[in-house]
Structure formats: C-alpha cells, structure tokens
Amino acid sequence: MSSRIVLVINAGSSSLKFSVFRVDGTETLQLVERGQIDGIGTRPRLHVKNATGGVVVERTFATAEVSSIKDAIRLAGAWLRERFQQESLLAVGHRVVHGGVHFSHPVLIDPEVLAALEQLIPLASLHQPHNLAAIHAIREGQPQVLQVACFDTAFHRTHPQIADLYALPWEYYQSGVRRYGFHGLSYEYIATRLPQIAPEIADKRVIVAHLGSGASLCALQAGKSLDSTMGFSPLDGVPMGTRTGALDPGVLLHLINQRGLSGTDLEKLLYHESGLLGLSGISNDMCVLLESPEPRAQLAVEYFVHYTVKQIGALAAVLGGMGGLVFTAGIGENSPLIRARVLQACAWLGVSLDAAANARGDPRISAAGSAVSAWVIPTNEELMIARHTLALINNRETGYVD
Numbered sequence: 001m002s003s004r005i006v007l008v009i010n011a012g013s014s015s016l017k018f019s020v021f022r023v024d025g026t027e028t029l030q031l032v033e034r035g036q037i038d039g040i041g042t043r044p045r046l047h048v049k050n051a052t053g054g055v056v057v058e059r060t061f062a063t064a065e066v067s068s069i070k071d072a073i074r075l076a077g078a079w080l081r082e083r084f085q086q087e088s089l090l091a092v093g094h095r096v097v098h099g100g101v102h103f104s105h106p107v108l109i110d111p112e113v114l115a116a117l118e119q120l121i122p123l124a125s126l127h128q129p130h131n132l133a134a135i136h137a138i139r140e141g142q143p144q145v146l147q148v149a150c151f152d153t154a155f156h157r158t159h160p161q162i163a164d165l166y167a168l169p170w171e172y173y174q175s176g177v178r179r180y181g182f183h184g185l186s187y188e189y190i191a192t193r194l195p196q197i198a199p200e201i202a203d204k205r206v207i208v209a210h211l212g213s214g215a216s217l218c219a220l221q222a223g224k225s226l227d228s229t230m231g232f233s234p235l236d237g238v239p240m241g242t243r244t245g246a247l248d249p250g251v252l253l254h255l256i257n258q259r260g261l262s263g264t265d266l267e268k269l270l271y272h273e274s275g276l277l278g279l280s281g282i283s284n285d286m287c288v289l290l291e292s293p294e295p296r297a298q299l300a301v302e303y304f305v306h307y308t309v310k311q312i313g314a315l316a317a318v319l320g321g322m323g324g325l326v327f328t329a330g331i332g333e334n335s336p337l338i339r340a341r342v343l344q345a346c347a348w349l350g351v352s353l354d355a356a357a358n359a360r361g362d363p364r365i366s367a368a369g370s371a372v373s374a375w376v377i378p379t380n381e382e383l384m385i386a387r388h389t390l391a392l393i394n395n396r397e398t399g400y401v402d
C-alpha cells in the first residue's frame with residue numbers, strides 16, 4: 001500500500017510555504033520535507049529541505065514563470081507530484097488568517113465555505129486574499145483534492161465577550177469590528193504540548209509569549225484562550241519586527257489630519273516600517289539588534305522587553321494570577337538574553353530564573369521552588385494544521401459534523 005501524506009500550505013503575498021507530512025499506521029504525522037517558493041513576481045526561488053534540514057532542492061526561475069500565487073501552486077504541485085508520486089495525498093491543510101466570528105474550528109472547504117471566507121477579506125485584506133488564492137488554484141487544477149482551512153483566529157473564539165469588545169458604538173461590534181486575536185494555531189499547539197512538557201500547569205493559568213517577527217501573548221486558562229494582545233488586526237499588543245504594537249489612535253488622527261498620510265501610507269508605516277526596525281533604524285531582526293553597539297538598537301530591544309513585560313502584567317491581571325509563563329517562536333525559543341530580561345522584570349509575579357537552564361534552553365527555565373514556573377516550548381503551527389486536517393478527513397469518513 002502506498003503511504004499517505006498531508007500537505008500544509010501557508011500562502012503569503014510574495015511567498016508560498018509548504019510542508020509535507022507522512023501519516024503512519026497509527027495516524028501519527030511525521031514531517032518529511034518543508035519548502036518555500038519566495039520572490040513571487042520578483043526573483044522566484046524554490047528551496048526545499050528535508051526533516052533534518054538537508055537541502056533537497058534550490059532552484060531559481062524567471063520572473064514571468066512565477067508571477068502569482070496561482071503560478072507558485074502550479075510549480076509546487078508539479079514538483080510535489082513528481083517527488084511523492086508513490087504516495088497518496090489525503091488532503092491539503094491551509095493556514096487561513098481570518099475565520100471571523102463564526103469559524104471557531106478548522107473546516108473542510110466547499111463552495112459555501114469559500115464564499116464565507118471571501119466575505120472576510122475586508123477584515124484581513126493583506127493576508128486573506130493570498131490564502132484564498134492558493135485554495136482557488138488547487139480547486140481549479142485538482143478539484144478532487146480535499147482542502148481544509150485552519151484559522152489564526154479560531155482558537156480565540158473562547159474569549160468572553162468583554163475581551164472581544166472595543167469601546168466603540170455598539171453597531172461597530174455587530175458589524176465585525178472586534179478583537180479577534182491571532183497566532184491561534186501556535187497557541188493551540190502550545191496548549192496541546194503543556195500536558196506532556198509541563199503537566200503541573202496544563203490546567204492552570206498560563207501566559208504564552210509568542211515572540212517572533214510577529215509577536216503576541218495569550219492568556220490561557222486550562223488550555224483555553226481567555227484573552228490575547230492582538231485585536232482586530234495583527235498590529236496591536238507588543239512591538240514586532242516591523243509592526244508598531246499598541247498605538248494611541250490619536251497618533252493616527254494626527255498623521256491623517258495634520259500630516260496628510262493616506263490609508264496606504266499608514267498601512268506601509270504601521271505594518272512595514274515600524275516596530276524594531278522603525279525604532280532602531282537598523283534592522284527588524286532581533287539577532288542583529290542584540291549584537292549592535294548602536295544606542296538605538298539597544299533602545300529598540302529595551303522597548304520590546306518593556307512592552308512584553310507590561311502585557312504579561314496585564315494578562316496576569318485578566319487571569320487573576322499566573323501559574324506558568326511559556327516562551328515560544330524565534331525570539332522566545334532562541335534568545336536566553338530576552339527571556340532573562342523579561343523574567344527578571346516579572347520577579348514580582350513570583351517567577352525566579354534558573355540562569356543555567358535558561359542559557360542551555362532547557363524546557364524548564366525557572367528555579368526550583370519558583371512559585372510561578374517558566375518554560376521554553378518550540379511552536380509548530382504546520383504540525384497543528386496537519387493534525388487538524390487529518391482529524392477532519394478521518395472524522396468526515398465517520399460522519400463528523402463540525
């Protein structure tokens with residue numbers, strides 16, 4: 001019997017990321033290869049690595065050959081079919097940024113679902129169109145392939161209403177101006193890892209700090225999201241590589257009314273020119289800033305730590321205390337220095353650092369006897385999507401109804 005695979009796709013504005021998972025006899029998923037087509041429309045390049053990081057292929061293409069997501073899907077599809085011709089593709093799982101109010105779980109895609117997801121484009125106009133373009137391209141080329149949408153927002157639909165509201169006139173909430181929260185697939189994955197790695201806090205109040213190029217924090221109670229720092233868009237909360245984090249809306253009024261910035265100008269400023277890059281004037285990359293002697297690089301790092309700590313305090317207040325703090329994503333998983341600075345500033349919450357464990361990057365980095373424990377748990381959004389996809393396909397065969 002040919003082995004079975006699940007393909008995971010994350011389509012962005014200029015790149016298409018994909019991961020291939022093999023399903024074994026016990027329905028366990030194993031990463032086989034992970035690839036990316038980047039430079040779509042500019043300098044297209046396909047590069048694929050195997051599960052241990054070995055290079056499988058690196059190839060460049062003429063701009064005209066890969067000028068859209070549709071082209072990228074066609075290229076990746078042809079390459080994957082050739083490479084995995086002995087395997088049978090069970091389904092494709094997509095990362096879809098916005099599931100709106102109604103999609104609180106992953107969903108098998110049909111024309112009705114696709115139409116509902118199109119309706120959500122105005123809520124996430126920078127990402128949703130690319131996610132959906134990949135789904136459309138597969139439907140056109142391979143209509144028989146089952147596709148599943150997994151949402152960045154879905155995990156946060158357990159928020160109490162108060163955490164989803166803005167103090168705007170009520171009709172704005174009703175028409176969708178709400179705090180949706182993002183990075184949900186990462187938080188959900190961490191919530192599934194807690195019983196294995198940190199069972200003593202899995203059913204307690206936990207704050208997860210997803211600190212990467214995009215950064216946010218989530219308050220978990222017994223593995224469910226109660227609140228998070230991102231809101232209507234992925235701009236709110238802590239500062240990020242190039243995004244502002246929380247910003248007084250009065251600043252926007254000033255920029256529009258006094259400085260004449262347009263919507264497009266603001267989008268560019270808030271998403272691409274701010275955060276660590278804007279503050280430092282040097283880089284959006286935390287590694288570069290940590291190594292730079294420039295005072296503004298150090299200021300950007302200090303700002304990042306300060307607002308991360310501030311949000312931990314806010315989420316601890318929402319939870320009514322905290323039993324554990326988890327670091328994840330690029331900075332959270334790899335920077336002992338940032339973890340140490342954050343934890344030292346959180347000593348008042350009852351957490352004390354084990355400096356040696358932190359330097360080693362152990363799973364547990366709090367000292368023995370620390371009232372609040374601290375952890376490093378690598379995230380895996382692709383695996384979360386693959387698991388959801390497989391579960392939906394299997395349950396569908398046994399009559400699962402979402």
Ligand code: AMP
Pocket residue numbers: 211212213214241284285286287288290329330331334335336
């Ligand atoms: P992500 O978006 O999760 O891939 O995270 C990317 C961010 O993690 C970038 O700002 C990187 O500079 C940062 N990062 C990765 N490794 C390290 C490290 N060893 N120390 C500090 N930051 C790191």
